Amino acid sequence: AAKSRQCGSLIYHAALDAGSQESLSLLSELRRAVENNELRLFLQPKVDLAQRRVVGAEALVRWQHPTRGLVPPMQFIPFAEQTGFIRMLSAWVLAGAAQFARQAADAGLTLRLSVNLSTRDLMDQDLPAKIEALMAPLKVPAETLCLEITESAIMDDPERALSTLEHLHAMGFKLSIDDFGTGYSSLAYLKRLPVDELKIDKSFVMAMERDLDDARIVRSTIELAHNLGLTVVAEGLETIKAWAMLARLGCDEGQGYYISKPMPQEQFIDWMRDWQA
Ligand code: C2E
Ligand code: CA
Ligand code: CA
Ligand code: CA
Numbered sequence: 001a002a003k004s005r006q007c008g009s010l011i012y013h014a015a016l017d018a019g020s021q022e023s024l025s026l027l028s029e030l031r032r033a034v035e036n037n038e039l040r041l042f043l044q045p046k047v048d049l050a051q052r053r054v055v056g057a058e059a060l061v062r063w064q065h066p067t068r069g070l071v072p073p074m075q076f077i078p079f080a081e082q083t084g085f086i087r088m089l090s091a092w093v094l095a096g097a098a099q100f101a102r103q104a105a106d107a108g109l110t111l112r113l114s115v116n117l118s119t120r121d122l123m124d125q126d127l128p129a130k131i132e133a134l135m136a137p138l139k140v141p142a143e144t145l146c147l148e149i150t151e152s153a154i155m156d157d158p159e160r161a162l163s164t165l166e167h168l169h170a171m172g173f174k175l176s177i178d179d180f181g182t183g184y185s186s187l188a189y190l191k192r193l194p195v196d197e198l199k200i201d202k203s204f205v206m207a208m209e210r211d212l213d214d215a216r217i218v219r220s221t222i223e224l225a226h227n228l229g230l231t232v233v234a235e236g237l238e239t240i241k242a243w244a245m246l247a248r249l250g251c252d253e254g255q256g257y258y259i260s261k262p263m264p265q266e267q268f269i270d271w272m273r274d275w276q277a
Contacts, residue, residue: 147176190228
């Protein structure tokens with residue numbers, strides 16, 4: 001069945017077969033991808049729903065493969081996580097996001113850049129020092145960077161994750177729980193985590209217009225976040241109706257195709273000026 005799928009899926013498939021010839025060559029291809037500058041940083045805007053103002057952007061990686069074309073992250077991120085290559089990839093994304101934050105600040109724009117981290121990153125004791133080292137020379141304040149972490153990445157080893165997150169938070173970085181509602185995190189942990197933001201998973205947001213249960217989940221999550229003093233972001237905002245509904249429920253920020261798909265970072269500042277014009 002795997003063979004009949006589109007060619008991008010083959011990459012992901014090889015990943016499931018760890019130790020295979022295919023997976024070894026994918027690892028060397030990924031290493032080459034970094035050396036040959038084949039990774040691309042895409043940015044997707046995050047908008048303040050009440051004020052319609054762009055407040056930030058999420059960094060999302062793509063692989064501009066010489067023969068396969070633009071490969072989406074789900075085709076290589078899971079593999080990168082399994083092999084530990086994700087640490088190198090995360091370092092690349094963090095550096096790119098920090099550089100973009102500098103560029104935006106130079107253009108007179110205040111933007112918060114969000115970067116996705118995985119379990120492996122959270123298990124890396126040196127992560128806070130590594131982030132500090134790449135931010136310091138750029139002279140961008142720590143709160144310009146927001147680190148998005150899924151519940152499952154935290155629940156792999158909650159105590160260790162908590163210690164890394166506390167360290168990062170003490171350094172001034174913003175922390176966000178991604179895909180909220182899809183993992184197994186307990187509310188007890190949520191209470192202990194030093195997070196600033198909660199992102200409602202797009203599955204709920206995309207279904208809320210037609211499914212009353214999803215609408216209720218979205219409403220309760222917004223309430224929960226606000227009761228805990230957190231900013232709440234809805235991802236998967238695809239329609240103007242969803243925007244109106246979320247704004248009415250008091251959701252702070254939105255991100256989704258209705259606003260914009262992720263775009264190459266080179267286009268972002270122009271896009272933002274158009275949007276706010
Ligand atoms: P995510 O962190 O949940 O990122 C949001 C995903 O939802 C992105 O997919 C984005 O393009 C998509 N999305 C945003 N708005 C909409 C919408 O309105 N409708 C729909 N249908 N989709 C929307 P993308 O870029 O393909 O990334 C998929 C996942 O890959 C991300 O999910 C994240 O888990 C992972 N990923 C991407 N870049 C990185 C990275 O640099 N590092 C790590 N560790 N993971 C990454
Ligand atoms: Ca994310
Ligand atoms: Ca998400
Ligand atoms: Ca996700």
